[in-house]
Amino acid sequence: MDCTEAKNYLSAYIDGETDPSLSARYAQHLTACSECRHACEELLQLRATLKSTARVHTLPVQLRMQLQRELAPKKPESSVSKSGFRTWLNAGLLSACSAALAMTLTLALTLPGKSEVLDQEIVASHYRSLLANHLADVASSDHHTVKPWFTGKLDYAPAVNDFSADGFPLIGGRLDYVDKRTVAALAYRHNNHLINVFMWPDSTAKATTGTAATLQGFNLLQWNDAGMSYHAVSDMSAAELEKLRGLLLAAAQK
Ligand SMILES: [Zn+2]
Structure with a gap:
């Protein structure tokens, strides 16, 4: 393995996504090449720092409500019947809530415990x-x-x-x-x-x-x-x- 190949597979190697034979060749290159070893250590360090400083943020209530309002479909009330208005309002709120929930879930799932x-x-x-x-x-x-x-x-x-x-x-x-x-x-x-x-x-x-x-x-x-x-x-x-x-x-x- 040369340095170019090592750089291409750096992330995959650290994430344990390389197959056993590639991992073995990678490890062999690292023992011989201080530059790639250094790159490896730096990326590990960077990831550890990012993960240890990352925090879970939930949206403030005000902002969440504002988002729900913004995301609701904009239709003039006069153009729909009363029950129709209620239907699109419900649908709008539902989709806004789903969007907010999806955002919260994504944040919770991406940030490590x-x-x-x-x-x-x-x-x-x-x-x-x-x-x-x-x-x-x-x-x-x-x-x-x-x-x-x-x-x-x-x-x-x-x-x-x-x-x-x-x-x-x-x-x-x-x-x-x-x-x-x-x-x-x-x-x-x-x-x-x-x-x-x-x-x-x-x-x-x-x-x-x-x-x-x-x-x-x-x-x-x-x-x-x-x-x-x-x-x-x-x-x-x-x-x-x-x-x-x-x-x-x-x-x-x-
Ligand atoms: Zn190298």
Whole structure:
């Protein structure tokens, strides 16, 4: 793949709309071409920014009523009978209401919710860590090395565990910036897959079972446990992510 082809498929690649063989060729080009890698990162960043700053706006009542009046068909009252007038008035109001409803629905459907924005951020962080080959600030499978590294860098102590015996060795830990705060990210490996687990305290969060999602070809799993919010992301299967969640939960209860 050359840079021209890479530029043509940039949006489709980021949206996960390219077929597997094209995705593979794209990823290969990105490892070799810093210019296209930079373009990719910039677009991801731009999208994350747009989504995090987008707000749902509903039309003010006054404006909505004015729109309904403007959209109603303009016919002189004298040219239609009383019942005919009522019919076109009803029809006019109905179509105006449909138009207003369609606009509201379109706005509501196009703008992402909070959890979707967060998922975008998580995938972007995961993607950046893979592109820049920067999974860990402290690269070690020893929790005695990784856990103390976070001390003084965060206002909480993340649980750090290695699951080598269960096929999920710890690669290390790093700081990341998600949901407008600095958070702990732990990187794990499972066979050929890399996994990022982001965790931060959320005192309002009730314990939950995992909520799975798929975004841009990555699987995500979110859950809360003991006042902490967890977000795991990887290209491995949802079932394998669920297995890692089980290991993290069991370790937290020890
Ligand atoms: Zn290129």
